[in-house]
Amino acid sequence: MIKTDNRISQLFERHEGSEKIMSLFLTAGYPDPEATVDLILGFEDNGVDMVELGMPFSDPLADGPTIQYSSNKAIEQGITMAKIMEIVERVREKSDIPIILMGYINPVLRYGVERFCQDAAKAGVDGLIIPDIPIEESGILSDQAEKNGLPIIYLVAPNTSDERMRKIDKASQGFVYCVSVTGVTGAREGDEVAQSVQRFIERVKANVTHNPKMVGFGIKSHEDAQRIAADMDGFIVGSALIDTIREHYPEQGWKDEVFAFVRDLKYGKR
């Protein structure tokens, strides 16, 4: 069971009203490790409710060009698992924003599952998303995660059957990550997401009943988010954020541009 003092469960408990919870995905070490800390701290003041901190991997087969790019950059600049833990620790000195570590299993395995879960919990991580660990393979991670109070968040996709959605809902802790479209991560044109998403959302509502529901993949604007997440607890944006960083970094005032983008995502252009 997820602990009641977990920051993710507290976030959903606290949350009321119609405003959607906004979670942002950011690659750890992109555009550089120092900036990652500053960005997360700044996010909190600009309406971000939760952060998914990406653990870069050399072969991100579920990611589109944007996250491939940020992952490669971070690796080139020498990001390591130890440095990722440090980033979390440094954020934790100043902030209680929920932080989820998200990434492929191989770097976790190489670091050592036990050591990884211990260090993550100690640094102040609140949960894990490992997209290449479906529920059938969860045994490799779940005991150590449980022992260290780290909930594992699982994903459902448009082609996940009703029965399987219910299984995933049972296994998942914190929330269920609803992947709105088939394909890799990356911002998409609004129509592409809209077409098939409604039927999927209906099925999610009917089958995911134990957990809060966050929707992601393809969202790039406040309008996208409001439409797609209308019946969800919140939404997740990753590639569109990294595209924005990429556009402005390292010019003067680039962080303000990023924060402005983040505010617009949450509240709409004002």
Added chain:
Amino acid sequence: MKYDLPTKEGYFGDFGGRFVPEILIPVLEELEEAYNEAWADDTFREQFHHLLEEYVGRPTKLTYANRLTDHYGKAKIYLKREDLCHTGAHKINNAIGQILLAQRMGKDRIIAETGAGQHGVATATACAKFGVDCIVYMGAEDMERQKLNVERMRLLGTEVRPVTSGSQTLKDATNEAIRDWVTNVEDTFYIIGSVVGPHPYPKMVRNFHRVIGDETRRQLQEAEGRETPDHLLACVGGGSNAMGIFYPFIEDESVKMYGLEAAGLGADTDETAATLTIGQPGVLHGSMSYLLHNSEGQIQLAHSISAGLDYPGIGPEHSYLHDSKRVNYISITDDQAMEGVKLLSETEGIIPALETAHAVAYLDELMPKTSKDEIVVLNCSGRGDKDMGTISKNIDH
């Protein structure tokens, strides 16, 4: 010793499994069901074996290598002639098997990855034969190195898509093929080229290639009055030709098996593809197996003179056979492989593929330890025409 791996969950001991994004789980379940049904269906098997006979040219010969045998003066050496298959290597067995399955499942868009281009050519060939659209992902750097195979694929009507991400080689082409697959799950069938990837691929690809070992048993019985050799050799990159010839002999404990992987410039250098010799377990492309990766779990670039062995992973069943010590895995350097090319060409008039040459090269070490009443079978997995550019650059006449 009864051998009935993988398990229902796709495991060979600690290796294998299905480490993929949720989107692919329903697709893999559908594939597994369709494959199991097809493989148990006599009509499907007949169709498959008919094409192997009429189109691929099977059974391939088991050739007694008399001059190579005389060269060592020890055990008798036989060559299983996969180099005689249509398109010049064993790869076509699997391409035909998978395209038949794709047809049965009603999937009319085929994708594949390729490194050296052999699997790409085999898939393009099968798709031309069946009149199906085919897209092959190939690293931009590999396209430069293997221009001839790119031309062959295009001539066969296949679209070759250059992959410019990562290291622009086989592992990146595989990533890109998987990205295409998760995007087009409904109508697309991904023909994986080796005994790698998520369950059921390692099992399925092995079973489409087991015809190599099954034929060897029959042919050895005819030639020597015994079904099993004493020593069985095959080169290993992902490991499909090796699994094809090893699998039907795994339960015969008297058969010693050797998998020859590519040491590149040496297993103790950074320029190597010796996955089992120096690798550590990990997850790449959907399964748990030995891998070349650094202390942070980032995948390292492999190197081998042979593009077909130039892969930082290996099929999960090989990882199991390595740990259980059923198969001996030994690494062979680029230079040794070049010697292997020369040896087989000069003694038998067979120019082997650089991949195959790794198995040939191991004879130098193995043969002195054999005796005259023993039999060695070497899987001659492919012919060397495709490698003539590389060979001529590296040979000392």
